Amino acid sequence: MTSTAPDTPRKRGRPRGSSIDRAILKGAARAFAAQGYAACRIEDILQAAGVSRTHFYRRFSNKDQLYRRLVARHLDYAQRRLRAVPQGFEADLPPQERLRRIIETDVEVAFEAGPFLTVLLRDLGRSEAHADLWREKDAFFLDLLTDMIDAAGYPRPEPLLLAAIISGIEHILVGLTETEIDPEIRRQSAVALIGQLLSALRAPGAGDGSQ
Structure with missing residues (x-):
């Protein structure tokens, strides 16, 4: 018997983990390229990636780990x-x-x-x-x-x-x-x-x- 239950609606406004990872990596690449490693700050990466500090630190300890x-x-x-x-x-x-x-x-x-x-x-x-x-x-x-x-x-x-x-x-x-x-x-x-x-x-x- 085929189920007729409707699909569970996807919550909006909450990015998935993989999309956050991609955003951080792409944003960091732009920030490092624009400013160089030494001058680039975590804030610059967050701004370029469009993610929160919480999202960043859940994935990376510091900018060196991200750079590597x-x-x-x-x-x-x-x-x-x-x-x-x-x-x-x-x-x-x-x-x-x-x-x-x-x-x-x-x-x-x-x-x-x-x-x-x-x-x-x-x-x-x-x-x-x-x-x-x-x-x-x-x-x-x-x-x-x-x-x-x-x-x-x-x-x-x-x-x-x-x-x-x-x-x-x-x-x-x-x-x-x-x-x-x-x-x-x-x-x-x-x-x-x-x-x-x-x-x-x-x-x-x-x-x-x-x-």
Whole structure:
């Protein structure tokens, strides 16, 4: 027998826990990006997120815990997205095309972070209290780029060149994030510039140019 009892009406004006979490994380990302970690206050985060102090402290002990949660969240998302790219490679896909798809995904993921990208790639290293996060970020991108180069079928470059490539990619992404241009032009510019930077990688089977 089918029940004809009406659905219980949802209470209005009381945000669900998951929506509060999202609001705090999004608001904190904007506040940290606008003011930097040191200058940003809990009040700034609350205002940007549109939540109460009670809601905040039910979830986070302080702004450092929230900051670390944000950094970990962005790095985890980038890792999942980028490491999924090679799974879609056809067996006969040329290395150059593999690398292009990886670059496009990298740029897409980076710009999804919005202004918080600058916090991740530049401001994070300015705080001694977050030196561990900076080292973790560097190790993360080193491992990720190495994996992506391997997946594209390119020979792995020397560590010094790899570090220089990572630094160059970060400068390109931060510079374009801070530039007031059309989002599509920003994306295309980032893909082209990073592609030029990665041209330092030798294609598989390429000679050394000697006669």
